[in-house]
Structures are given as C-alpha cells and as structure tokens.
Amino acid sequence: MTSELFSPLSLRSGQVLGNRIAKAAMEENMAGDGQLPDEQLFTLYRRWAAGGTGLLITGNVMVHAEALTGPGGVVLDEHAPLKPFSDWAKAGKSGGGAIWMQINHPGRQVASDMPGVVWGPSDVGVSLGKHSSRFGRPTAMTPKQIKDTVARYAVTAHRAEQAGFDGVEIHAAHGYLLSQFLSPLVNKRTDRWGGSLENRARMLLDIVRAVRAAVSPSFAVAVKLNSADFQRGGFDAEDARQVIEMLEPLGVDLVELSGGSYESPAMTGRPADDRTQAREAYFLDLAKDLVKTSRLPLMLTGGITRRNTAERVLDSGVAVIGMGTALAVTPDLPDLWRNRREADRQMEPVAWSDKALASAASMARVRHQMRRLARGSRPRPGTHPVFALISERSKQRRALRSYRAWLSKAQGATGR
Secondary structure, three states: OOOHHHOOEEOOOOOEEOOOEEEOOOOOOOOOHHHOOOHHHHHHHHHHHOOOOOEEEOOOEEOOOOOOOOOOOOEOOOOOOOHHHHHHHHHHOOOOOEEEEEEEOOOOOOEOOOOOOOEEOOOOOOOOHHHHHHEOOOEEOOHHHHHHHHHHHHHHHHHHHHHOOOEEEEEEOOOOHHHHHHOOOOOOOOOOOOOOHHHHOHHHHHHHHHHHHHOOOOOEEEEEEEOOOOOOOOOOHHHHHHHHHHHHHHOOOEEEEEOOOOOOOHHHOOOOOOOOOOOOOOOHHHHHHHHHHOOOOEEEEOOOOOHHHHHHHHHOOOOEEEEOHHHHHOOOHHHHHHOOOOOOOOOOOOOOOOHHHHHHHHHHHHHHHHHHHHOOOOOOOOOOHHHHHHHHHHHHHHHHHHHHHHHHHHHHHHOO
16 A cells, blocks of 8 residues: 555645655755855755655745845845756756745844844844854834835745746744744734734735735745744744634645744754653644644644654644655655665754754754765764864854855945
C-alpha cells in the first residue's frame, strides 16, 4: 500500500503537489554579489530537488532592501534583476517538484550592527536578557510605512512569479514583522493596526489581498503562522485559529504552522516557557486542535525526522509535512522514506542552558550543513556547535561589509 506521504495534494490555485513532503524554509544567508542568489544556492536547491520532495520553500527573501534578517539575505524588490531568480527557480524545479519563495520583512529582528531600518508595530525591542543589545531598537511604523510595506510584498510576489516560481509563502511567524503585529506583547498600537486581534491581523490580511491581486490565479499563496508564540500573554493557539479563519476567504492555498521567535525559540525545540519539550513534531498537539476547525490545508514544521513521525502527523489531519534540519543533513530523505529506509545520521540538539545562544548555535550548525551541500560536499551533522557559531560569525562579518557597500551604492543610484 502506498503511504499517504507520497500521494498528491491539489490546492485551491489548481496547483498539485506531487507528494506531502516539503522542505520548509531555512534562512540560508548565502546571497551572492548584490544580495542576489548565485551558484551556491542553485547547487543547494538542485540537491534538494533531486531528493524527492514535493515542494521546496526557499529561505526568506527580503521585500525591503534596507531591512534584512542578516547581511547574507537575498533581496527581491523592484530594482533586482530577474535572471538570477529565474535560475534559482529552475534549480528548484529540476527534480519535478514545485518551488515557492518565502517572502519576509524582519521588522525589529534586525542586528544592531546592520545598516538600514529597524521597524516594528511599536518601539518595543527584542528582549533577550544579556543578549538584548544584539538587536537594534525599533521605531514604530507610520501608516505610510505600513502601506508601503504592503506594496513591497505584492511587488516581490509578482516578480517571483515572473521569475518562474510556483508560489510564495508570506512569513508571519518566528517573531518577524507580521508576527510582531499579531503579538499583543509587541504590538502596543492604539490605531487601526493595534488592540483587537482583527486590528493586529490587518497588515497580514492586507498583504495577502495585495499579493493575491498581483499574481495569477494559478500561482500559489501560502502563509507561515505561529501555532503559538510560547510566551505568556502572547499570540496563542486560539489566536491562530481565528487568523486561519480570517485567511480562508482570501484565496490562501496553505497555512504552515510553526512556533516561537528569537525570544522564545520553540522552532529549535527550546521555548522560553517550557510548554513543549517534544523531541519530534514540536507543535503537533496544537496542530491537532487547529486541524479540527481549519478549512484550509495545514502544513506542520518542527522537529520531524522519521517516517513514522511524519505519518503520525498526517494521520492527525495535517496535509503537508515540513522539514528543515533533517533535509539539511539528509537531502534525499524523502527518497529514502519511499524505499522504506531511514536516515543514518541526525543532528543532536544543542542543549546549552543559555537558550538564546543555543538557538543561535543550532541555526549556525544547520547553515554550516547547507553550505557544505552547496559546495557539493556531504553534510557533517557532528559539527561542534561552537565551531559552527564561530565560523558563522566570521562569515557574517564579511557579508556585513559587502551588504553595507552594496546598500550605500544602491541608495545613491535609486534613491531607496
């Protein structure tokens, strides 16, 4: 009997995913010159495309050149040349699956040494105790800045379709800008974008409408949403249920569920409030409840590494299995599962007591694996997290110098 894992999924847009396994977005931080994708990313995505996933979702692509999650971020705005993005899309589709571009704005989650802007719904900074100074102090967005940002998402989505991508995923999770607007702990506004959940969701809903209007009906539009922020008094599962309900009439194809932020890194299995300590499928319990009421297909990401776990998630009613770290270590894992085999190696979690530092080390170690794949090498899941973190910071310093020079030149040339 063929597992449901390898059955197709038809979406509202008419797009059909070849199976129920997706590579979830992981921030590669591997932009080449001009903050554009280059051969590194093309090689990486060809390796994933050959591994049997039905869907590849890129790491977050920035809609605003002055607001990046990291200095190695890829930017697709009105000024970017399309050829590198077309090559990226071709690489991602080379195995016969679909590729969607995740599009994002970091909001207040911008490092303090980055040029550009640090915006948020309010002037509430990222609170990481002794690590808080790593992030810039945000300024509250004006109504014009909100309107302009909505338009930027639509421009990026339209250009992604022109480049040959099959869809976009709007990132409204993990503490980035749209997640910040959704959070009552971060959004202290008293105007039409703050207060009630309907107001806090307004920017996300406006972006979905603008994106859907800017692309063709057959182009997929998805949203990544926290099932919960895992902070007391923050965005919770009931809020997620209501937002999914708000998204349903707007032409959304799929909602991906994750959780956490830099303040509570549940996406790496280490939430601040310890409400989930699951080693696999971190957010399954919350997803089971959301599946009961959602009229949209849901994708679940977070800690899935084994076929039996993936099938248990599908049995709960979730439509698509999202994996990140597991595919950075074993890029052909779906093909292994198809042949009733499992990965022969996994990456152990970083269990340092300093959760913020452990989360940074975990992400650095995953990016180290992706860079090895991009060079044509085999991953090394046993890479020591201290080595990965030091190596990452060295690369970030070089990328920051390059980004500063590029942004200064771009601002002068285009009046950005």
